[in-house]
Amino acid sequence: MKKIFFSGLFIALIFSSTYAQQLDISAELRPRYENKHGFKTLLETDADGSNFISQRTRLNFDFKQDNLIFKLTMQNVRVWGDVGTLSADDNATALHEAWGEALLGDGMSLKLGRQEIAYDDQRIFGSVGWAQQARSHDAFLFKYVPNANNRLDIGLALNSDSQSNIDNLYSNAAGYKTFQYAWYHGNFNNFGLSVLLLNTGIEYLDITEQTLDYMQTIGSRLTYKFDDFNVDGAAYLQTGKAIDNNVSASYFTGNLAYKVSSDISLGLGYEHLSGKDQNDVTQDINSFMPLFGTNHKFNGLMDYFYVSNHVGSVGLNDISFTFSYKKDKFSAKLVPHLFSSAADIYDGSTKMDNKLGTEIDLALGYKVSKDITMNSGYSKMFATDSMEILKGGGDSNENNSWAWLMVTFKPKLFSTQQ
DSSP: OHHHHHHHHHHHHHHHGGGOSEEEEEEEEEEEEEEEESOSSOOOTTOOOEEEEEEEEEEEEEEEETTEEEEEEEEEEEETTSSOTTOSOOOOEEEEEEEEEEEEETTEEEEEEEEOOOOTTSSSBOOOTTSSSOOOEEEEEEEEEEETTEEEEEEEEEOOSSSSSSOOGGGSTTOOSEEEEEEEEEEETTEEEEEEEEEEEEEEEETTEEEEEEEEEEEEEEEEEETTEEEEEEEEEEEEEETTEEEEEEEEEEEEEEEOSSSEEEEEEEEEEOOOOTTOOSOOBOSOOOTBSOGGGSSOTTOOSSSSSOTTSSOEEEEEEEEEEEETTEEEEEEEEEEEOSSOOEETTEEOOSEEEEEEEEEEEEEEETTEEEEEEEEEEEEOHHHHHHHTSOOTTSOOEEEEEEEEEOOEEEEEEO
């Protein structure tokens, strides 16, 4: 049935293009080999890592006509071998995006449906493009763009697990019941300013009563460019309640980049996410939550922090140095990270050193052609005893490393414009 539906939809869109201002059909195929040997957490002594190939396959429909924009993205995510060679079914296919946008005039529009939401550096809202499945939300957006230098988005989401008369969202994979936010961005000569006001409703079961708590994330991001320098900084506060606990957490970052030449750039960055001492027995939440961000982009590519882990923990301080080279079709980036906890770590009653370790990330890229790119990388974690305590085990003396190789094909299959 699914194949019939998608085939019929494809044919309908092809024929409808006769009357469309523009219809673009594109695809993406992205296989990625990974060797994980202490990825996300420290490897146990003498343990083996894992080797696998995952793949994302997408078919994208982008349709524009008069006052309508429509997007549909079908996606299949798999690990090579998880579907048998004689299998008659594949349950790894889903709709990643399915939204329509009504253009109301005077810079206003309404966008509804399953969609990616990404702002600024993607620290709070991001598409999580590195993950093969990526992230998308069922949401409503009101957009106001009065001119090229100003934009205001107001977003709403309301999630339910079924059409039942009774909600049981605390068991739903969406992870939140509702959100409301306003995001503004303005460009003022060399300055850029973004402001985010986000209210997130988290539903949970309190003994036998279904309860909804609201947590607020409020903050701003600034960027400034002068000559060969780029500077950016951001600060966010979190307050309210989550799962019947008071929230008081903070985040700030500052980054400086300098373009040495047309090929070489250097960068220095610092990021702080508040945390909570391990011996703190209060129920208050003092650990900052990046919520819907593209967390793989931050705090090292080995995902030791905030990628389905480390939430509600001791927080993090991250000092990073960036060395970038890009010429013609080739690019290279080397990024060492110095990690330490923002709050205290304890081994029983013994306070541990806050230093967690050093991670070094190397990433290489080569653009084979317009539609084909190759990327690879190698990362190594030099962890401390404090990291062992924080991760609940593992061996800091093991070769905790990660290697990967990815090929991306992104052809445009069809395009028409009247």
